[in-house]
Amino acid sequence: MSDALLTVEHLTMRFGGLIAVDDLSFVARRRGITALIGPNGAGKTTVFNCLTGFYKPTVGRITLAHPGGPMLLEQMPDFRIARAGVARTFQNIRLFPRMTVLENLVVAQHNPLMRASSYTIGGLLGLPSYRRAEAAAVDAACAWLERLGLLERADEEAGALPYGAQRRLEVARAMCTRPLLLCLDEPAAGLNPRESAELNRFLVGIRDREGIGILLIEHDMSVVMGISDHIIVLDYGRCIAAGAPDDIRRNPAVIRAYLGEPEDAPLPAQTGSAPS
Amino acid sequence: MTGEATPSRAGAALKEAGLAAIAAFALALPLIGFRTIDSENGLTIQTRFGWVAAGVAAVFAGRLILALWPPQWKWRQSREPRHTDAKAAHTPVRFVGYAIVSVAILLPLLPFADRYVVDTATTVLIYVMLGWGLNIVVGLAGLLDLGYVAFYAVGAYSFALLARNFSLNFWECLPLAGAFAATFGVVLGFPVLRLRGDYLAIVTLGFGEMVRIVLINWGSFTGGPNGLTSIPRPSFFGMPFAREADAGSTTFDQFFGLAYSPLHRLIFLYFIVLGLALLTNAFTLRIRRLPVGRAWEALREDEIAAKALGINPTNTKLTAFAIGAMFAGFAGSFFATRQGFISPESFTFIESALILAIVVLGGMGSQTGVVVAATLLVVLPEFGRQFAEFRMLLFGAAMIAIMVWRPHGLLARRDPSIRLDGYVGVKRGRGP
Numbered sequence: 001m002s003d004a005l006l007t008v009e010h011l012t013m014r015f016g017g018l019i020a021v022d023d024l025s026f027v028a029r030r031r032g033i034t035a036l037i038g039p040n041g042a043g044k045t046t047v048f049n050c051l052t053g054f055y056k057p058t059v060g061r062i063t064l065a066h067p068g069g070p071m072l073l074e075q076m077p078d079f080r081i082a083r084a085g086v087a088r089t090f091q092n093i094r095l096f097p098r099m100t101v102l103e104n105l106v107v108a109q110h111n112p113l114m115r116a117s118s119y120t121i122g123g124l125l126g127l128p129s130y131r132r133a134e135a136a137a138v139d140a141a142c143a144w145l146e147r148l149g150l151l152e153r154a155d156e157e158a159g160a161l162p163y164g165a166q167r168r169l170e171v172a173r174a175m176c177t178r179p180l181l182l183c184l185d186e187p188a189a190g191l192n193p194r195e196s197a198e199l200n201r202f203l204v205g206i207r208d209r210e211g212i213g214i215l216l217i218e219h220d221m222s223v224v225m226g227i228s229d230h231i232i233v234l235d236y237g238r239c240i241a242a243g244a245p246d247d248i249r250r251n252p253a254v255i256r257a258y259l260g261e262p263e264d265a266p267l268p269a270q271t272g273s274a275p276s
Numbered sequence: 277m278t279g280e281a282t283p284s285r286a287g288a289a290l291k292e293a294g295l296a297a298i299a300a301f302a303l304a305l306p307l308i309g310f311r312t313i314d315s316e317n318g319l320t321i322q323t324r325f326g327w328v329a330a331g332v333a334a335v336f337a338g339r340l341i342l343a344l345w346p347p348q349w350k351w352r353q354s355r356e357p358r359h360t361d362a363k364a365a366h367t368p369v370r371f372v373g374y375a376i377v378s379v380a381i382l383l384p385l386l387p388f389a390d391r392y393v394v395d396t397a398t399t400v401l402i403y404v405m406l407g408w409g410l411n412i413v414v415g416l417a418g419l420l421d422l423g424y425v426a427f428y429a430v431g432a433y434s435f436a437l438l439a440r441n442f443s444l445n446f447w448e449c450l451p452l453a454g455a456f457a458a459t460f461g462v463v464l465g466f467p468v469l470r471l472r473g474d475y476l477a478i479v480t481l482g483f484g485e486m487v488r489i490v491l492i493n494w495g496s497f498t499g500g501p502n503g504l505t506s507i508p509r510p511s512f513f514g515m516p517f518a519r520e521a522d523a524g525s526t527t528f529d530q531f532f533g534l535a536y537s538p539l540h541r542l543i544f545l546y547f548i549v550l551g552l553a554l555l556t557n558a559f560t561l562r563i564r565r566l567p568v569g570r571a572w573e574a575l576r577e578d579e580i581a582a583k584a585l586g587i588n589p590t591n592t593k594l595t596a597f598a599i600g601a602m603f604a605g606f607a608g609s610f611f612a613t614r615q616g617f618i619s620p621e622s623f624t625f626i627e628s629a630l631i632l633a634i635v636v637l638g639g640m641g642s643q644t645g646v647v648v649a650a651t652l653l654v655v656l657p658e659f660g661r662q663f664a665e666f667r668m669l670l671f672g673a674a675m676i677a678i679m680v681w682r683p684h685g686l687l688a689r690r691d692p693s694i695r696l697d698g699y700v701g702v703k704r705g706r707g708p
Contacts, residue, residue, distance in 0.1 A: 052584065082586035090584075096577035099570075100692045107574045108585045113567040120595075123566040124559075134694075142696065154696040177585055 423484025431608025457605025503619025639685025
């Protein structure tokens with residue numbers, strides 16, 4: 001239990017009479033990929049929005065094991081949660097389309113750069129310490145672009161990239177904030193099988209090399225079953241099952257609610273992905 | 277596409293022209309058709325149905341011609357996606373920038389530069405400066421501010437009041453006026469920057485009007501509708517521009533052994549505003565490349581994504597608002613010292629609209645575009661003076677023409693704030 005990175009306890013989110021998330025508790029671990037699955041409308045994105053501060057949960061406690069001491073995320077505004085080390089991507093890609101690929105990755109390093117520019121004053125004066133910090137930020141961005149194979153397109157508008165590259169760039173941008181926990185909202189949506197296999201390798205690489213925790217919402221079972229260490233299944237806002245991929249694959253409640261296969265049929269590794 | 281399609285096209289064109297004529301008739305009948313005149317037996321109505329008929333006929337004919345206009349003669353519209361290859365376009369624009377600055381510096385020395393030319397050029401530069409200031413708020417941070425003139429007014433009145441009540445000179449007042457305007461920007465911005473888009477536009481519009489109405493009504497402090505007079509002129513290192521010096525001082529002309537000419541003061545004012553404008557430009561170009569500038573653009577592009585990267589939206593927008601307001605304050609104090617007289621009349625909504633038009637016509641976020649648009653919008657009405665009351669009509673037509681031909685503004689091309697290609701970083705040689 002010592003490697004618990006994010007602990008969610010009794011999370012409940014009500015919108016008027018609708019209970020979108022109902023008494024959900026789970027743990028996301030360091031160096032682990034935790035997947036959140038469930039049918040459309042099960043409340044997965046609502047959970048994400050609560051974790052990242054875009055919604056304030058009605059009830060519940062969300063604790064991030066920050067090196068500087070545990071932080072209660074449900075009490076913090078969204079941009080502070082991002083600073084505390086929770087980065088996220090969005091179901092519909094939210095890059096800065098008219099800014100270049102490189103600028104997207106440099107903006108993500110806003111807070112360290114802002115300090116390095118002594119809140120703009122030092123930057124205006126052109127202090128060498130700021131110039132060094134900027135060069136380091138560009139280097140960090142370049143390292144990610146090299147991994148994504150996008151170094152040649154660094155100076156192009158992000159909106160002009162192909163769809164799959166935009167997805168991966170959004171993940172890289174989130175990584176540029178140097179998070180403790182990376183939350184990915186359907187990263188494989190709209191990708192073809194080859195691209196989603198590439199994404200799998202990319203995510204596993206992030207987990208192993210950066211040693212951070214990844215929390216994932218995904219419909220594409222090839223991604224979920226292929227890379228997850230722990231799966232939580234939601235239905236109507238409630239957790240109906242949690243466990244390792246093999247347990248989930250065999251869980252009758254999950255099959256009934258979500259996978260929709262007859263109980264005796266073996267479940268193929270690649271079930272159809274529901275596009276969002 | 278011509279032979280058999282012609283009859284139906286002509287029919288459709290006739291129908292459209294007919295509809296336009298009906299709309300024109302409905303509008304023209306009350307507006308043009310009737311006119312009230314004072315006669316000896318009270319107010320009577322004069323009818324002008326002939327004018328209405330002529331107007332409706334003109335609309336009908338005009339719409340018909342437009343509808344039947346051969347498609348191959350249509351105006352080419354720049355709707356195609358804009359070029360992302362900025363490298364090719366970069367060099368000419370930079371060259372144009374240097375050319376504009378050189379012309380601006382040499383302008384007062386040119387032979388045709390009389391009083392009128394220098395005066396008009398000074399007005400152009402005030403609007404260039406205001407355009408650049410508003411460009412930070414609208415073009416970079418994407419906050420639609422319809423009350424920008426309020427900060428211009430705050431700058432002008434702070435300068436006038438400080439100069440009159442505490443007898444500070446122009447150079448002492450300038451930073452104070454900028455600071456006052458920036459403070460107003462923060463005070464207004466703090467409660468309203470949570471609003472987005474249209475709501476922000478309405479609140480800033482209201483703020484602009486509030487400032488003007490306070491200026492009119494607070495007579496004991498601001499002089500009310502009569503405004504403030506005898507605002508001191510700037511001096512050249514303490515030397516005034518006057519025909520005769522006060523006791524114990526020398527005038528600018530005496531010191532340099534020149535014959536007194538009122539033009540010298542105008543040229544001096546021109547160089548002050550040129551310096552202020554270039555300062556605004558240098559500041560904007562520099563801050564765009566800093567984290568705060570990139571955060572402005574990120575917030576403009578996608579506020580939710582920016583928040584998810586840990587950018588504090590309120591503080592970031594406030595800095596944009598305050599810096600934009602500060603430059604309006606500088607422009608305002610220059611305006612006050614140049615005119616020597618200010619009144620609330622100078623700070624109406626139409627000024628805000630004009631400054632916004634300069635930013636939009638120039639191409640949001642484009643520094644050179646602002647110069648071109650400001651020159652156009654100030655000089656065009658001057659050229660139109662011989663058309664008397666029709667000059668605003670010409671002005672409107674020119675603005676519509678620009679928006680038809682260049683819907684994204686005259687120079688709508690974004691320069692990346694940082695480029696890998698040509699970046700002088702620590703490690704090089706990774707590029708292609």
